[in-house]
Amino acid sequence: MTAPVDSQPKPSSNFLRQIVERDLADGTYAQRRFAGSPGDAAHHAAGPLDPAKVRTRFPPEPNGYLHIGHAKSITLNFGLAAEYGGVCHLRFDDTNPEKEEQEYVDSILDAVTWLGYGWESNGTSHLYHASNYFDFMYRAAEALIDAGLAYVDEQTPEQMRANRGDFGHAGTDSPFRSRTPAENLARFREMRAGALPDGAAVLRAKLDMASPNINLRDPALYRIKHAEHHNTGNAWCIYPMYAYAHPIEDALEGITHSICTLEFEDQRPWYDWLLDTLCTLGLLAQPRPHQYEFARLNVTYVITSKRRLRQLVDEQIVDGWDDPRMPTIVGLRRRGYTPEAIRLMCERAGTSKAGGWTDYASLDIALREDLEGKAPRAMAVIDPIKLKLTNFGELFGGDDRLEPCHAPANPHRPELAPRAFHLGRELWIERDDFAEVPAKGFFRLYPGNRVRLKYGFVVECTGCEKDASGAVIAVTATVVPDTRSGTPGADAVKVKGTITWLAVADALPAELRLYDRLFTEAQPDAGGKDFKAALNRASKRVVHGYIEPSLANAQPDEKFQFERHGYFVADRVDHAAARPVLNRIAGLKDSWGK
Numbered sequence: 406m407t408a409p410v411d412s413q414p415k416p417s418s419n420f421l422r423q424i425v426e427r428d429l430a431d432g433t434y435a436q437r438r439f440a441g442s443p444g445d446a447a448h449h450a451a452g453p454l455d456p457a458k459v460r461t462r463f464p465p466e467p468n469g470y471l472h473i474g475h476a477k478s479i480t481l482n483f484g485l486a487a488e489y490g491g492v493c494h495l496r497f498d499d500t501n502p503e504k505e506e507q508e509y510v511d512s513i514l515d516a517v518t519w520l521g522y523g524w525e526s527n528g529t530s531h532l533y534h535a536s537n538y539f540d541f542m543y544r545a546a547e548a549l550i551d552a553g554l555a556y557v558d559e560q561t562p563e564q565m566r567a568n569r570g571d572f573g574h575a576g577t578d579s580p581f582r583s584r585t586p587a588e589n590l591a592r593f594r595e596m597r598a599g600a601l602p603d604g605a606a607v608l609r610a611k612l613d614m615a616s617p618n619i620n621l622r623d624p625a626l627y628r629i630k631h632a633e634h635h636n637t638g639n640a641w642c643i644y645p646m647y648a649y650a651h652p653i654e655d656a657l658e659g660i661t662h663s664i665c666t667l668e669f670e671d672q673r674p675w676y677d678w679l680l681d682t683l684c685t686l687g688l689l690a691q692p693r694p695h696q697y698e699f700a701r702l703n704v705t706y707v708i709t710s711k712r713r714l715r716q717l718v719d720e721q722i723v724d725g726w727d728d729p730r731m732p733t734i735v736g737l738r739r740r741g742y743t744p745e746a747i748r749l750m751c752e753r754a755g756t757s758k759a760g761g762w763t764d765y766a767s768l769d770i771a772l773r774e775d776l777e778g779k780a781p782r783a784m785a786v787i788d789p790i791k792l793k794l795t796n797f798g799e800l801f802g803g804d805d806r807l808e809p810c811h812a813p814a815n816p817h818r819p820e821l822a823p824r825a826f827h828l829g830r831e832l833w834i835e836r837d838d839f840a841e842v843p844a845k846g847f848f849r850l851y852p853g854n855r856v857r858l859k860y861g862f863v864v865e866c867t868g869c870e871k872d873a874s875g876a877v878i879a880v881t882a883t884v885v886p887d888t889r890s891g892t893p894g895a896d897a898v899k900v901k902g903t904i905t906w907l908a909v910a911d912a913l914p915a916e917l918r919l920y921d922r923l924f925t926e927a928q929p930d931a932g933g934k935d936f937k938a939a940l941n942r943a944s945k946r947v948v949h950g951y952i953e954p955s956l957a958n959a960q961p962d963e964k965f966q967f968e969r970h971g972y973f974v975a976d977r978v979d980h981a982a983a984r985p986v987l988n989r990i991a992g993l994k995d996s997w998g999k
């Protein structure tokens with residue numbers, strides 16, 4: 406198990422931690438055996454006592470890219486295992502005969518690893534595929550039939566639906582419910598042998614068609630599907646239903662705490678019945694896994710439904726699954742969010758039974774906390790206009806001279822070598838740092854006003870140059886002598902404003918991608934409303950600006966704090982030293998909508 410790294414938050418307790426601690430104190434799972442690989446009761450009985458104190462699992466279906474909600478499940482399951490001396494399994498829940506999407510499998514492995522977790526422990530890889538358990542699932546189904554606890558139902562799907570009843574009405578027994586075990590077994594084997602077409606029959610558990618819990622009204626265990634499976638090929642034409650497969654997967658793997666989201670709460674009685682029954686039949690071993698439900702993570706200003714995320718990609722509303730505006734792990738990563746920030750945000754979002762919304766801003770807050778002490782500082786000019794220092798040559802010995810300047814790489818890391826750059830006669834400054842006619846409270850450049858060029862000198866604005874249309878194309882100023890930052894003279898001249906800048910001579914041109922929230926509404930798809938109506942049309946703005954020469958060797962994925970502008974990352978796909986491309990991750994403070 407890879408231990409989560411450095412800025413892992415100090416955990417506060419939650420109901421799941423309390424359950425695990427209770428089970429550890431009670432020794433609930435202390436005598437559990439684990440044979441080193443998944444298997445039935447006999448397999449594990451032959452193994453040693455499990456060195457893992459708890460076993461959790463993250464069980465994605467490889468049918469899409471993971472998103473921020475999955476990150477919550479990953480941090481929760483891998484986090485609990487790490488905290489309590491356990492192991493977390495990564496299990497591909499691939500019981501649907503769908504074409505394997507290797508792309509999704511790879512991206513899931515990558516996402517879990519990137520988030521800081523691993524599935525190797527005690528010299529064993531705990532990477533599993535649910536489809537490897539098909540043989541056992543079939544054997545268990547025959548055992549249930551033998552015990553008179555399952556039957557082959559040949560009602561039409563419509564009849565089955567109608568006879569299930571609803572909240573206010575008990576269901577009606579199927580006419581096939583009274584078949585004998587021998588009849589059921591023969592028919593089930595015909596299903597398996599391919600004698601029946603898709604939809605002609607299902608295997609159902611025989612529970613209680615009048616149960617107030619509709620999940621207990623003879624749930625389906627197997628359906629017929631003449632389809633090739635990526636792992637098992639054409640070995641099967643019947644496939645287990647999720648509700649049947651999932652508890653068995655947990656039990657075969659020796660999971661202790663099976664954590665899922667609240668919508669599975671009504672399935673728990675079935676989960677318990679199935680596993681207890683298979684234990685009684687001797688196929689699985691006690692102590693068996695238990696299911697616990699928590700409220701899923703909902704984050705404002707994003708959507709997490711795989712289907713809707715796919716729509717954004719397919720309709721080219723975004724530039725792909727890893728578009729930096731997407732809440733997918735690949736998108737968050739490309740945007741520049743760090744694993745530490747995502748883990749911190751997930752931890753702070755809490756784990757409870759009560760649903761709720763986590764403010765997107767909490768992710769930015771976590772990011773700032775992570776990067777504040779880590780990311781090198783730099784200056785960047787996003788909306789450049791020239792500032793001409795008209796007395797530069799006079800003061801520094803020639804118009805072509807470059808005057809060296811320095812700045813700390815990171816104020817929290819004084820051990821780092823300072824950044825070096827130059828002051829020249831011509832600089833790039835932000836267009837909005839100049840106003841010909843200043844508004845009240847404007848302290849930056851306007852004719853007659855003095856400001857400090859950060860890490861440089863105080864300058865006094867003398868005016869501007871305009872083109873034929875009257876648009877300002879350059880600002881002019883003079884350097885006030887003896888005001889270099891860090892020298893005794895610096896304090897002699899008081900100014901109210903400080904601006905960032907870069908020398909035209911050594912600034913590096915860069916493409917800056919300024920991302921913002923993809924939606925203008927906090928809950929864009931709440932209540933099934935049309936989320937596309939809430940798209941933020943200004944969620945991506947690409948500008949051409951300048952960055953400090955200290956970024957000449959910036960590597961893809963490297964993060965910086967641009968003074969005044971916020972946190973940026975060198976784009977992991979498009980950035981190259983010869984053609985810098987940086988994404989804005991987040992501003993220096995939360996200013997959204999203000």
Ligand code: ATP
Pocket residue numbers: 463464465466467473474475477478664665666700701702703709710711712
């Ligand atoms: P989606 O609803 O986006 O399609 P899913 O639940 O179908 O997601 P799975 O691959 O089945 O996707 O999910 C793997 C695990 O991630 C499940 O245990 C699921 O409960 C969990 N999970 C998915 N979304 C969230 C969320 N928003 N918060 C917490 N856990 C989640």
Ligand code: MG
Pocket residue numbers: 466
């Ligand atoms: Mg699912």
